[in-house]
Amino acid sequence: MADGGGWSTIESDEGVFTSLIENLGVKDIQFEELISLDADTIRTLSPVYGVIFLFKYLRDPAPSSTTPQDGTYETSSSSDVFFAAQTIQNACGTQAILSVILNQDGSHTPGGGAPPIEIGSELRSFKEFTAGFPADLRGEALSNSEKVRTAHNAFARASPFVDETARQARDDDGDVYHFIAYTPVNGVLYELDGLQPYPISHGECDAGSFPEKVIGVLQRRIARYPEGETRFNLMAVVRDLRVQARETGDVELLEREERKRRAWAWENTLRRSNFVGFIGEMMKGVVGMKDHEGKYDEWVDQAQQETQKKLMRQ
Template sequence: MRSDCLFQELASTHHSDWLILSADLAVGGPLKHRAVPPSNVGVFTSLIENLGVKDIQFEELLTLDPSELLALQPVYGVIFLFKYPTDKPYATPDGPLDGTFDEAASEKLFFAAQTIQNACATQALLSVLLNQTGDAATTTTTTTTDGADSHKVDIGEKLRDFRDFTMVLPPEFRGEALSNSDLIREVHNSFARSNPFSDETQRDPNAETEDAFHFVAYTPVGGTLYELDGLQPAPIAHGAR
């Protein structure tokens, strides 16, 4: 799936802060940051490096214009930070407000129920990474039917073992396995004081004026753009692109 199609689909989604997960483009230039929350890009890149991921970094997404984003290819996914709605449901039992629940998709992609407090940012990162890995131990490149290069991420041996082990489990047990992973817990806790890794959905009920924020992941799998949010019952499909 080409990145321009990915961004055209995402452009119709509401406002907010976006981080894209792309191939390592760093050649000495400084990373850009915005105020809410601070240092996401650098913190996220450091966290995935500590998890064993190679040659991948985060970039802040300042525009959804596909013509200005070609230099960022390959793009593996987008992390969306948004104000979590407290006055209306984000989804209903009948389905999400946008897209459709795809219960069967959990069998072919990594989707985990969020069972860890203070971890929706880390889970969003893993939702992209664990769905963009190939069978080879290194980042590989293949050619898709539309001529675009399809890059696979080297997530490292430990994360590959974790993915292989959990893919046979249902989403709720994947979430439990994630919470019980020594590697993920230790790396997450080492960044726990950074703002992006606070729990955006857990808030003091008495703090009525406090905004709640949440991270979700968007990533293409098998030609379909999926929204992966561990607070939802299933992956949300946004159509083939």
């Protein structure tokens, strides 16, 4: 993959993903984290347009151009699937999101009364512009989209100590994580992974069978990991639950969703903030107060003793 080009790592978070697509002009869509891997959980959120799966990236051999580990490659040039190769680091979260959104904006919507996703003029223009592009060129066009990159970077964690252009989707142990999308298009369940050479077909799938079908695929994928591995995250792409609440007159649901949106807005504000200066000033204030009271040395000794106790317990 090429250099990150200014794309920062973002969290796998329902509030982040929802706000990101709203900033891109997408309407009446939100993300919901799935805390259990079962079909009934997905079905309760119906209509579900697709899911975003986050997992620890295993350094397997280079992908085969003929056979994926599960499913079959869709190599037909006439395939009506929006698929872009991942050409840069750090953008795989947004790329997975768009892999669902841009495949559910018209006749491909999985049915069951679900309206097509309103993707907005910016994404509509991008999709039309790249309609005839091969996957690698479409990936380059995505990585060079200033609008998409700006929306993506708006949710990066603020830090004065990190070079944003060098970030990777790693945890504290140095593991690399990757996002992919699963969505039904034209009656077929597709796995859309920008690190693969083609979309991967997992067979026939409609709105009614999507929950069971995608859970089966995910279970097979998770089974390839060592026993005890739990670092996975699954997010459903669903219709804005506030719309449903207004249509059905469910006041309790509407109030709950409005509270959730306010919490998301607050959390996203915190993500954009750099608190280093505030923490520094607070520490200077505390030190000054202890020094003024004549208790500075006592305070430091007590802190050292507590630290030693914690080290001894480890």
